[in-house]
Amino acid sequence: MDNSNKTKITAEExxxxxxxxxxxxxxxxxxxxxxxxxxxxMEFFAPFGNxxxxxxxxxxxxxxxxxxxxxxxxxxxxxxxxxxxxIEAPIRLIQTSEFxxxxxxxxxxxxxxxxxxxxxxxxxxxxxxxxxxxxDRNAMIDSGMEKGLxxxxxxxxxxxxxxxx
Amino acid sequence: MDNSNKTKITAEExxxxxxxxxxxxxxxxxxxxxxxxxxxxMEFFAPFGNxxxxxxxxxxxxxxxxxxxxxxxxxxxxxxxxxxxxIEAPIRLIQTSEFxxxxxxxxxxxxxxxxxxxxxxxxxxxxxxxxxxxxDRNAMIDSGMEKGLxxxxxxxxxxxxxxxx
Numbered sequence: 569m570d571n572s573n574k575t576k577i578t579a580e581e582x583x584x585x586x587x588x589x590x591x592x593x594x595x596x597x598x599x600x601x602x603x604x605x606x607x608x609x610m611e612f613f614a615p616f617g618n619x620x621x622x623x624x625x626x627x628x629x630x631x632x633x634x635x636x637x638x639x640x641x642x643x644x645x646x647x648x649x650x651x652x653x654x655i656e657a658p659i660r661l662i663q664t665s666e667f668x669x670x671x672x673x674x675x676x677x678x679x680x681x682x683x684x685x686x687x688x689x690x691x692x693x694x695x696x697x698x699x700x701x702x703x704d705r706n707a708m709i710d711s712g713m714e715k716g717l718x719x720x721x722x723x724x725x726x727x728x729x730x731x732x733x
Numbered sequence: 734m735d736n737s738n739k740t741k742i743t744a745e746e747x748x749x750x751x752x753x754x755x756x757x758x759x760x761x762x763x764x765x766x767x768x769x770x771x772x773x774x775m776e777f778f779a780p781f782g783n784x785x786x787x788x789x790x791x792x793x794x795x796x797x798x799x800x801x802x803x804x805x806x807x808x809x810x811x812x813x814x815x816x817x818x819x820i821e822a823p824i825r826l827i828q829t830s831e832f833x834x835x836x837x838x839x840x841x842x843x844x845x846x847x848x849x850x851x852x853x854x855x856x857x858x859x860x861x862x863x864x865x866x867x868x869d870r871n872a873m874i875d876s877g878m879e880k881g882l883x884x885x886x887x888x889x890x891x892x893x894x895x896x897x898x
Contacts, residue, residue, distance in 0.1 A: 630816055632795040651795055651816040653829045653841055662841055664818045676818055676827055678843035680865060698863050700845060
């Protein structure tokens, strides 16, 4: 893997937002499709040998989704529900996301995913998450988000290398 | 009007969020209904003698809306599109909102509305807005939001006093 394909997470002290940046060796159209097509997401969007499953999905502006990760014994590890504010292929996806295993509702995240074209048919993904509080933002980071995302993005690299997109 | 019914807006310097707090002389059920029922919203949710109109609305979890204000000559003044992340009557409404007359898409706001019961059948509404940037938050404030909201909330007081809820 090229070093430029490293996952970079920026979370400034005291802010209620974070940025995740990752480059991929595939066109913007392909990377966008990977992140907005349930059948493709299920191929890579789970770390540590777990599986991603959907309760429901409707990836269009005004649509919604509910997905979860399950381990190899079929235990549900985490569920995320959200709605799609806007989907503008292959440029932008804006959605909400809520971690449904929390004891309290309302800790919702607003997420913007931008897909930027790079030279040589490569793509930069920029994820911008904003939370209702700094505490919510910090809890996301402390949940082990980075480790999981690195695995998920590496899974996507694997699909790209094997021309599965 | 009781002085406790004043509109209070808090926007801390350098933050990408703001809080709007307003009390009403009506039960939580009635105030919640006012803010989540298109036919009622159209009765009060426009300042300065303008009218609120809907392009579409579906006030349920996973639903969406598009509304605009028009002046007395029928000119469209501002349009807001969004989706309903969660509606939990009579406690909580979480939605996105985007000002559609901006030259650029993506300046979305995540909004939580909490309806708290007060003694004597009164209600405190707490609106918590978070933006993708401090600049977006400041632009909301500079748009004259406070003046408009004060009028809108006074319109709702008027409906309450006249038992129109």
